Amino acid sequence: xxxxxxxxxxxxxxxxxxxxxxxxxxxxxxxxxxxxxxxxxxxxxxxxxxxxxxxxxxxxxxxxxxxxxxxxxxxxxxxxxxxxxxxxxxxxxxxxxxxxxxxxxxxxxxxxxxxxxxxxxxxxxxxxxxxxxxxxxxxxxxxxxxxxxxxxxxxxxxxxxxxxxxxxxxxxxxxxxxxxxxxxxxxxxxxxxxxxxxxxxxxxxxxxxxxxxxxxxxxxxxxxxxxxxxxxxxxxxxxxxxxxxxxxxxxxx
Amino acid sequence: xxxxxxxxxxxxxxxxxxxxxxxxxxxxxxxxxxxxxxxxxxxxxxxxxxxxxxxxxxxxxxxxxxxxxxxxxxxxxxxxxxxxxxxxxxxxxxxxxxxxxxxxxxxxxxxxxxxxxxxxxxxxxxxxxxxxxxxxxxxxxxxxxxxxxxxxxxxxxxxxxxxxxxxxxxxxxxxxxxxxxxxxxxxxxxxxxxxxxxxxxxxxxxxxxxxxxxxxxxxxxxxxxxxxxxxxxxxxxxxxxxxxxxxxxxxxxxxxxxxxxxxxxxxxxxxxxxxxxxxxxxxxxxxxxxxxxxxxxxxxxxxxxxxxxxxxxxxxxxxx
Numbered sequence: 001x002x003x004x005x006x007x008x009x010x011x012x013x014x015x016x017x018x019x020x021x022x023x024x025x026x027x028x029x030x031x032x033x034x035x036x037x038x039x040x041x042x043x044x045x046x047x048x049x050x051x052x053x054x055x056x057x058x059x060x061x062x063x064x065x066x067x068x069x070x071x072x073x074x075x076x077x078x079x080x081x082x083x084x085x086x087x088x089x090x091x092x093x094x095x096x097x098x099x100x101x102x103x104x105x106x107x108x109x110x111x112x113x114x115x116x117x118x119x120x121x122x123x124x125x126x127x128x129x130x131x132x133x134x135x136x137x138x139x140x141x142x143x144x145x146x147x148x149x150x151x152x153x154x155x156x157x158x159x160x161x162x163x164x165x166x167x168x169x170x171x172x173x174x175x176x177x178x179x180x181x182x183x184x185x186x187x188x189x190x191x192x193x194x195x196x197x198x199x200x201x202x203x204x205x206x207x208x209x210x211x212x213x214x215x216x217x218x219x220x221x222x223x224x225x226x227x228x229x230x231x232x233x234x235x236x237x238x239x240x241x242x243x244x245x246x247x248x249x250x251x252x253x
Numbered sequence: 254x255x256x257x258x259x260x261x262x263x264x265x266x267x268x269x270x271x272x273x274x275x276x277x278x279x280x281x282x283x284x285x286x287x288x289x290x291x292x293x294x295x296x297x298x299x300x301x302x303x304x305x306x307x308x309x310x311x312x313x314x315x316x317x318x319x320x321x322x323x324x325x326x327x328x329x330x331x332x333x334x335x336x337x338x339x340x341x342x343x344x345x346x347x348x349x350x351x352x353x354x355x356x357x358x359x360x361x362x363x364x365x366x367x368x369x370x371x372x373x374x375x376x377x378x379x380x381x382x383x384x385x386x387x388x389x390x391x392x393x394x395x396x397x398x399x400x401x402x403x404x405x406x407x408x409x410x411x412x413x414x415x416x417x418x419x420x421x422x423x424x425x426x427x428x429x430x431x432x433x434x435x436x437x438x439x440x441x442x443x444x445x446x447x448x449x450x451x452x453x454x455x456x457x458x459x460x461x462x463x464x465x466x467x468x469x470x471x472x473x474x475x476x477x478x479x480x481x482x483x484x485x486x487x488x489x490x491x492x493x494x495x496x497x498x499x500x501x502x503x504x505x506x507x508x509x510x511x512x513x514x515x516x517x518x519x520x521x522x523x524x525x526x527x528x529x530x531x532x533x534x535x536x537x538x539x540x541x542x543x544x545x546x547x548x549x550x551x552x553x554x555x556x557x558x559x560x561x562x563x564x565x566x567x568x569x570x571x572x573x
Contacts, residue, residue: 007503008522119367127432128354134321134433134434154348155449156264156269156442162437218391224390227548232549233552234553239553240560240562240566240567243535243537243551244564252455
């Protein structure tokens with residue numbers, strides 16, 4: 001799970017070129033809700049499953065876990081450590097992989113990307129670090145007989161892929177609408193176990209993560225100038241012809 | 254001159270346009286070498302040479318088709334370990350990004366995804382990216398190892414620079430198949446006469462205002478008149494009016510064409526995130542308060558079923 005700045009708000013960068021988490025409210029990344037939904041559906045399909053959520057982030061990242069727990073599931077782990085701040089995808093995936101190994105797993109479900117960084121590489125990095133198959137970007141998934149099968153819509157082809165468990169799976173926003181937490185769910189979530197870990201618990205040196213461990217650096221982050229006000233005309237019967245003239249003048253027609 | 258590795262994106266040996274863009278960008282940084290996985294390398298070599306690939310590393314093995322992503326990771330990592338390139342460039346699609354991340358992890362190198370431009374800097378390549386629904390422009394560089402960079406389509410116009418490439422066949426040692434996802438089947442998407450969404454110079458998209466699958470013919474007619482690809486908003490896709498593969502937006506395809514024409518699309522933040530970097534934006538919408546008009550270089554407040562047919566008619570009249 002990732003706790004991210006609200007994508008509908010005006011998001012900004014700090015002077016260090018990092019996401020400003022102070023200026024806007026954060027919430028559970030919308031794309032991760034689809035992973036929660038798939039986990040719940042697998043458990044509801046009759047598989048004997050225990051669902052545990054995991055997030056890395058500052059204190060309020062716990063809110064993302066509470067939201068997921070309110071949708072369903074059993075327990076959650078929050079990894080929080082000042083030294084993690086400023087981590088890139090490599091640092092984040094190291095922390096996640098160690099926490100996953102500590103807990104033990106059959107299936108790691110992820111959203112296809114976070115709605116803030118939008119790199120979409122953490123699932124693949126987790127699979128690489130854990131040494132298990134990655135069934136990524138799937139719109140449809142089936143778990144049976146120790147395997148996970150998914151349908152993946154690529155740029156030029158539809159591909160069906162299968163991995164043996166344990167595996168890492170990432171699901172797209174086409175995998176199925178995520179449910180809303182019920183009032184009962186929200187109340188129940190308050191009682192579900194939520195464990196907090198730091199880097200020492202995971203045996204990770206501070207230098208491997210955070211800004212020190214990061215392998216790339218932002219040089220500049222500048223707000224794009226607003227687009228200059230365009231010409232907006234009301235259609236008075238010749239709107240299409242006017243548009244044709246505009247496109248012709250710009251050499252598009 | 255420093256060697257730059259470029260992973261080739263192709264369908265049965267037909268090199269896709271984003272690869273030609275990568276070769277063009279790679280020439281700014283050094284001497285491009287293409288890494289080709291699969292059969293039909295011969296037919297691709299000509300195109301790769303035309304855009305400046307001095308070398309083509311060819312990896313032809315059954316694993317390439319049988320496993321997802323990992324064969325490309327094994328290949329690129331092993332070639333990079335042997336050749337010590339100054340950078341590795343890949344296309345910014347799901348496969349390209351996942352390959353890039355794993356290669357960077359194995360090479361203990363840094364990664365930048367979704368670059369829209371690359372220039373030479375004092376400490377290696379400097380990339381430009383769009384962030385937060387394209388409201389920010391970010392420049393960045395890799396601080397460790399061989400820079401691994403994925404580049405979005407349309408980041409550069411492909412420029413020919415013909416050379417005759419040297420072909421080098423590579424025997425890659427593939428990792429255990431048990432740690433990989435196996436490909437059960439691949440069904441190529443039927444390609445129409447229209448350009449692909451990611452590669453098109455012009456995209457014409459329809460949204461909620463199109464109000465029905467059959468009405469998308471109006472959008473397609475405009476697209477065909479302008480030689481454009483057809484896009485659709487999430488609302489139109491969710492309603493089942495147009496296939497998901499055409500969805501433009503944060504979670505669909507992100508496009509950056511020369512011209513983006515949005516018809517019947519209000520311009521929710523998720524849609525804007527997918528098209529805001531288009532060079533020229535045109536909007537047609539009944540609602541004068543639609544947020545899409547804030548982005549538009551030219552907007553018509555009106556009924557798309559009146560405006561678009563007239564647009565087509567007028568263009569055809571001007572042409573004849």
